[in-house]
Amino acid sequence: MLSSIRNLGQFCLDLLAVFGRAGNIWIQAIWRRPRLANAPLLIRQIYQLGVLSVVITVLSGFSIGAVLALQGYNQLVKYGSESALGLGVALVLVMEIGPVVSALLFAGRAGSAVTAEIGLMKATEQLSSMEMIGVDPLQRIVAPRLWAGFIVMPILALMFSVVGIWGSSLIGVEWLGVYEGAFWASMQEGVDFYNHVLKGIVKSVVFGLVVTWIAVYQGYETLPTSEGIAASTTRTVVYSSVAVLVLDFFLTLMMFNF
């Protein structure tokens, strides 16, 4: 009994320590004034994390938009309201599926890469040697990745939603024969920029921050062995996926007036 209480206490202390260290990394990296000289590093990370994730995001967005159109049409046509297909697909994509699924893809594609890269730098003493040269790796390695994730994630989520809507219009309008005017007009009328699109963007900004934060922390604190790096990379994907889904629930609760 006593030992289980002790274990619980130890667990809570360890958890707090993790949050403390992660918070410290985040503040050290982000809080100081970003320097213009570091702009090329940021651009490179935007390429690494963002541009290289475009293909997977676009392909997934298209598939999900197409599937939503197929399933949505099947249900809506029973009530003769298939003209609302455009509205339904657009709302689902912009508010939920766009930010969430693109963040999950981002965690798998870019988050794991960030963890493995930083972890390997630690294992090969590159971080140590950078410190000894007098350059703070938190500024040079960690900060550009955090900023890049923050910038890139909402763009990827928007891209996902736009391609998804296009995919659903191809299936719904061109193939299943939903009246084109109704498809787009219902969307134009029902989707509000402030209430729907902007809230989706806020979500994806938060997801971008959280995913890159987890990835960077796992890489920076990895055990510098091959097993250690493998475990950290796995943890990055698992923790960020869970974090995205849980946060999505709370963000929805907070932003959509329940």
Added chain:
Amino acid sequence: MDHNHIIIESVDFSHGERRIFDRISLNVPRGKIVGIMGPSGTGKTTLLRLIGGQIKPERGNIQVDEHRIPDLSRAELFEVRKSMGMLFQTGALFTDLSAFDNVAFPLRVHTDLPEEMIRDLVLIKLQSVGLRGASKLFPNELSGGMNRRVALARAIALDPKLIMYDEPFAGLDPIAMGVVVQLIKTLNRVFGMTSIIVSHDIHETASIADLIYVISDGKVIGSGAPEELFKQDAPRIQQFVKGLPDGPVPFHYPAPDFREELLSRDKNNFSFFR
């Protein structure tokens, strides 16, 4: 200016349960080559990390010039490190940069020199380690010894006042070894860099060092100029200098009795995932 470049005063440091340093004290005189020797696992590399401020001692003081390293803030520490160079055992070059860019890295981040001047400086440094011809190669295209020489060029890029070598001779072929020995000596004589060599290659270190400290069990067990040190008849020093397998410094990691362990039916070593 003070005679000693580095003063280490009764420093304690533990790695988890294991005690690495037990009130260790030593001084590094300015402009000299100092060898730090001892069996592997005695914390020689740890000592360099303590001097560089990458880890903090539990107790005691480490003074480099007028700076008390354990008391410095993160930003101050990075400032102080600009006057230190460190050669890592693996070289630790940045794998995404070529040899040229690796050597240029400290110059680009810490100076405002124009690119043409940086180019000239980098070529001079690479020439001094004999690898000017390899400037376009990436670390994965260089051999282990070449990696280390490029890393040496990078460590001296900013002409530091203090340079620390972590096992600079380990795993080098005889030619490269001779080159590195000469380089360390030349850098010290020409630029007056205080040099600390952590190594267990007795002959190479003794051939260039002005002063040697032998460390074992967290303490300095002997020190002096190489020829003096070799004459000391303390058994621990003699064992190390002559390379005897067992003596006061045990070769074996602490373990239960060999015979008993072999005969016992202890299944603790059984592993399911073989």
